[in-house]
Amino acid sequence: MDIEKRLLGKDKRAAARLISLLENKDPEGLEILKKLYHKSGNAFVIGITGPPGAGKSTLTDKLAKALRKQDKSVSIIAVDPTSPFTGGAILGDRVRMNDLSMDSGVFIRSMGARGHLGGISEATSAAIKVLDIMGSDYIFIETVGVGQSEIDIVKNCDTTVMVMVPGLGDDIQAIKAGVMEIGDVFAVNKSDRDGAKRTAREIEMMLDFNKDVKWRPPVKMVVAVDNQGIDELLESIHMHRTYMIDNELFDERRANNAKNEVVELIKERIEHTILDKSQKEEKLEYYAKRVADREMDPYSAVDAVFDDVKSALQV
Amino acid sequence: MDIEKRLLGKDKRAAARLISLLENKDPEGLEILKKLYHKSGNAFVIGITGPPGAGKSTLTDKLAKALRKQDKSVSIIAVDPTSPFTGGAILGDRVRMNDLSMDSGVFIRSMGARGHLGGISEATSAAIKVLDIMGSDYIFIETVGVGQSEIDIVKNCDTTVMVMVPGLGDDIQAIKAGVMEIGDVFAVNKSDRDGAKRTAREIEMMLDFNKDVKWRPPVKMVVAVDNQGIDELLESIHMHRTYMIDNELFDERRANNAKNEVVELIKERIEHTILDKSQKEEKLEYYAKRVADREMDPYSAVDAVFDDVKSALQV
Numbered sequence: 218m219d220i221e222k223r224l225l226g227k228d229k230r231a232a233a234r235l236i237s238l239l240e241n242k243d244p245e246g247l248e249i250l251k252k253l254y255h256k257s258g259n260a261f262v263i264g265i266t267g268p269p270g271a272g273k274s275t276l277t278d279k280l281a282k283a284l285r286k287q288d289k290s291v292s293i294i295a296v297d298p299t300s301p302f303t304g305g306a307i308l309g310d311r312v313r314m315n316d317l318s319m320d321s322g323v324f325i326r327s328m329g330a331r332g333h334l335g336g337i338s339e340a341t342s343a344a345i346k347v348l349d350i351m352g353s354d355y356i357f358i359e360t361v362g363v364g365q366s367e368i369d370i371v372k373n374c375d376t377t378v379m380v381m382v383p384g385l386g387d388d389i390q391a392i393k394a395g396v397m398e399i400g401d402v403f404a405v406n407k408s409d410r411d412g413a414k415r416t417a418r419e420i421e422m423m424l425d426f427n428k429d430v431k432w433r434p435p436v437k438m439v440v441a442v443d444n445q446g447i448d449e450l451l452e453s454i455h456m457h458r459t460y461m462i463d464n465e466l467f468d469e470r471r472a473n474n475a476k477n478e479v480v481e482l483i484k485e486r487i488e489h490t491i492l493d494k495s496q497k498e499e500k501l502e503y504y505a506k507r508v509a510d511r512e513m514d515p516y517s518a519v520d521a522v523f524d525d526v527k528s529a530l531q532v
Numbered sequence: 533m534d535i536e537k538r539l540l541g542k543d544k545r546a547a548a549r550l551i552s553l554l555e556n557k558d559p560e561g562l563e564i565l566k567k568l569y570h571k572s573g574n575a576f577v578i579g580i581t582g583p584p585g586a587g588k589s590t591l592t593d594k595l596a597k598a599l600r601k602q603d604k605s606v607s608i609i610a611v612d613p614t615s616p617f618t619g620g621a622i623l624g625d626r627v628r629m630n631d632l633s634m635d636s637g638v639f640i641r642s643m644g645a646r647g648h649l650g651g652i653s654e655a656t657s658a659a660i661k662v663l664d665i666m667g668s669d670y671i672f673i674e675t676v677g678v679g680q681s682e683i684d685i686v687k688n689c690d691t692t693v694m695v696m697v698p699g700l701g702d703d704i705q706a707i708k709a710g711v712m713e714i715g716d717v718f719a720v721n722k723s724d725r726d727g728a729k730r731t732a733r734e735i736e737m738m739l740d741f742n743k744d745v746k747w748r749p750p751v752k753m754v755v756a757v758d759n760q761g762i763d764e765l766l767e768s769i770h771m772h773r774t775y776m777i778d779n780e781l782f783d784e785r786r787a788n789n790a791k792n793e794v795v796e797l798i799k800e801r802i803e804h805t806i807l808d809k810s811q812k813e814e815k816l817e818y819y820a821k822r823v824a825d826r827e828m829d830p831y832s833a834v835d836a837v838f839d840d841v842k843s844a845l846q847v
Contacts, residue, residue, distance in 0.1 A: 247831060254829035269583065342830070362677065468824060475830060476820035480803075482834045487802050488795075505791035509783060514569035515657070515790060516562060519797045 239343040257349040264371035267380030276441040289354040292324040297361040383412035408438035554658040572664040579686035582695030591756040604669040607639040698727035723753035
């Protein structure tokens with residue numbers, strides 16, 4: 218017991234326990250977080266995103282090790298919105314069954330889509346707060362892919378690194394277009410491979426289109442597996458943070474992130490209210506069946522359910 | 533004008549126009565859809581999903597061509613939740629600037645994440661209805677990747693084909709675990725490549741775990757680019773449909789899909805109501821700033837905003 222005291226004493230098991238409680242929307246866990254929330258805000262939260270196969274886990278590990286040499290404490294949350302697993306041994310952990318997990322200054326956690334109530338983005342926000350309160354200097358949020366869920370997740374971050382890799386084919390090129398804007402720093406990993414320079418050039422060209430932005434995201438060449446370019450990448454990450462602070466954009470981004478979180482939490486609460494109420498009364502099933510049978514169109518069904526929702530919110 | 537009459541006369545441009553109207557939540561478009569909704573429900577809606585690079589576009593094209601030989605009309609919606617583009621020349625269309633697009637019995641449409649109001653899953657649902665009303669015998673919904681958004685999208689389908697491919701690396705293997713359950717039929721594409729049999733075996737092993745399910749998803753080997761295994765895959769897709777109908781699961785799935793859609797539409801409407809109202813009053817900004825400044829925790833902010841939301845919903 219006394220998770221609170223243990224967390225403030227940098228006990229990693231207390232952090233893990235509190236994150237699990239929050240994943241389950243445990244009221245006690247929530248009370249602890251609310252009470253300690255004012256102690257958060259000191260960690261530098263870094264998103265690591267990019268397509269599958271880009272080597273994000275390895276890159277995150279190397280960045281973490283570089284920071285450990287400077288005696289900084291580091292937390293890593295590996296988030297997989299498509300995985301049913303949480304907390305345990307998925308992806309991130311599997312790769313990391315190495316010296317990092319033995320290091321007392323490193324906390325590692327996997328989060329999946331299920332195993333917690335509510336959205337994964339909200340669960341990630343809560344975990345960040347816990348690790349921030351624990352006193353982590355750096356918190357890495359690593360995603361598995363780069364879809365809409367991942368975009369929502371990195372909205373919790375101060376700086377986002379978009380990891381690219383040469384030769385991932387046309388589909389990946391198409392994906393890039395929609396997500397370029399979330400990258401504050403770009404890393405071309407496996408840059409000893411053929412086509413790395415072309416990939417970097419393509420990123421630069423895309424960045425050229427975005428003339429509104431004052432911060433020009435740097436594109437760094439790395440070979441994570443050989444520890445090449447890691448220090449330079451870390452420098453770029455810090456440069457972005459300094460730029461944000463100097464231009465009064467840092468507080469703005471954090472306010473924006475907070476706004477996103479509050480909106481998501483409201484949506485989540487309303488959703489539960491609707492579903493609980495409508496499920497209980499089996500109204501949703503009734504209307505869904507009518508829609509499926511083509512007796513009623515879905516838009517009229519929404520009108521019908523909506524009145525019900527309003528009264529549910531009066532509770 | 534008179535989109536309604538033209539749509540019922542199988543005019544593809546009328547369908548395209550109506551889909552655009554619906555993407556923009558145009559009230560007139562919505563009225564047409566509500567009026568004609570009872571004419572929908574006859575098309576067989578097939579989801580084609582899987583990781584980037586699996587060759588989903590090519591496979592969809594070949595399936596469409598096989599159906600055209602049987603004189604069936606076919607619609608293809610290529611959905612990319614991470615692309616900012618819509619309606620125009622992204623991915624799907626680019627690859628398909630071939631004989632298919634010249635065929636009067638084929639309708640092709642791309643949908644991106646933006647360029648329409650509301651969620652992409654709801655926009656896809658609306659487009660399916662339009663093409664169904666137009667009299668398409670088959671509607672293919674093809675996704676670009678396989679994240680959470682894509683899972684939501686294929687919840688609109690009667691049968692979902694999960695396309696795999698040999699040698700996509702460890703990250704893809706990890707992704708598979710969470711999404712296996714959405715596949716009713718599996719296709720191992722590019723099965724002339726090394727490792728295809730191993731990929732098929734791995735899929736079979738994963739399917740072995742799922743003992744609850746009566747329908748055992750078949751795993752078919754295809755080489756889409758050479759038109760190999762396409763007829764056999766199509767047969768499996770039809771077998772799944774027959775199985776669903778024979779076991780009274782078809783109506784159940786459609787009712788479930790309808791329920792998902794109604795819930796999503798309600799969430800969407802509530803979200804707009806909250807955001808409109810809160811933005812206007814700048815309350816959200818006020819609380820977000822307090823949260824970012826650590827003067828208030830986000831959970832208490834939600835409590836504070838919630839009262840506001842309730843009154844907004846009274847409108």
